[in-house]
Amino acid sequence: MDAHTSRRYHAFADWARSSSPIYAEWAEGIAGDDELTELISRLGERRGQPNLVFAAARWAGCGLEPFAVWRDRLVAEWDSVASITAQRRTQTNEVGRCATLLPILSRIDGPIALLETGTAAGLCLYPDRYAYEYSSPAGEGLRTIVPAGPDAVRPLLRCRIDDPEALPENLPDIVWRAGIDLAPIDVRDADAVAWLETLIWPGSVHDDRVGRLRAAVEVARADPPRIVLGDILDRLPEVAAESPPDATLVVFHSAVLLYLDADERRRFADLVSALSERVGRRVVWVSNETAGTLPEIDGRMPRGVDSTGSFVQTVDGVPVALAGQHGATYEVSPFRS
Known part of the structure; x- marks a missing residue:
């Protein structure tokens, strides 16, 4: 497990818990997942941001499913997700x-x-x-x-x-x-x-x-x-x-x-x-x-x-x-x- 990524996603889960329960669930799941923390760590600091990874997953077709279901789809679509994080940025423009x-x-x-x-x-x-x-x-x-x-x-x-x-x-x-x-x-x-x-x-x-x-x-x-x-x-x-x-x-x-x-x-x-x-x-x-x-x-x-x-x-x-x-x-x- 990549410890830095795990801490990063734990922190994001705490931040998202009150306003986006499903994002908090995904982040908690990733934080405790050896394979996913390693995959995300290879993206680097910018591309591995939770906001970007989650949006890229949705863009690649991973639905708003509970973590256990969403995880399998994420792994299956990982090459596409990683490519999207390289091409796009977190520009929410709120x-x-x-x-x-x-x-x-x-x-x-x-x-x-x-x-x-x-x-x-x-x-x-x-x-x-x-x-x-x-x-x-x-x-x-x-x-x-x-x-x-x-x-x-x-x-x-x-x-x-x-x-x-x-x-x-x-x-x-x-x-x-x-x-x-x-x-x-x-x-x-x-x-x-x-x-x-x-x-x-x-x-x-x-x-x-x-x-x-x-x-x-x-x-x-x-x-x-x-x-x-x-x-x-x-x-x-x-x-x-x-x-x-x-x-x-x-x-x-x-x-x-x-x-x-x-x-x-x-x-x-x-x-x-x-x-x-x-x-x-x-x-x-x-x-x-x-x-x-x-x-x-x-x-x-x-x-x-x-x-x-x-x-x-x-x-x-x-x-x-x-x-x-x-x-x-x-x-x-x-x-x-």
Whole structure:
């Protein structure tokens, strides 16, 4: 048995247990399986991610069956599964995260130029074109925000927010939007969009995510985003320089830096911090990443705050909120002095 893979899948099982029982069962089964841990270890760190392996298995025809049944199918289809992990990436492009981005964007003086690093299909580049419902942690309705125009395909993003003062007042004035990605996804490519759907975890709490994704794809297809192919460490300055000079440039990302090593994360943070001087105007850096991504962020966290299961949202390197990984929750109270 490969011990590292076993620990990795045990940890994933703990993470998935509350929202995707079948993924938790698969992960637990793999963690205790000599043959499967060895097979997965040969894929390497990136290709052996549970999210990717499970999506690849589903793409290869392994159904949502109990582990004992699913295991036999996985082994039988292993060559196909391994090939898929080499060809594809975990680009979930969760549009619900816009609900936790909006409280920040609505407070930035416009017009805004929006640049996302690690953008996948660019679905999070349209926060001004989605509808939102904010409620209290107890479920009391607090605010609904709906853009003008037809709403036939517009996704509705719901978010529980713990402080009414953090509610966004309106939609941002976005005049330019672009993204950078190592493997951009074309929203007009039905196969690529189907893969995005496959990356959504099975489980009742995730069912709404499929509908949101499909609606967001329709929004993006009506006005396809500009996505630049390349490494964010190489392309960020030149793409940022293309943004309109009279707009506030906002660089943002969610669950991207975990795919970089420590040195690359440091380079990225330094790169974004120097952008304002390079482009000659204000740049706002909004980050949604897990704790442990950058040591200076961890050092600024209020004592006793438990960020398990959430992103730590920062603005210009300062923690301001806990953002639910799929956009369902937004907590600012722990950061209010």
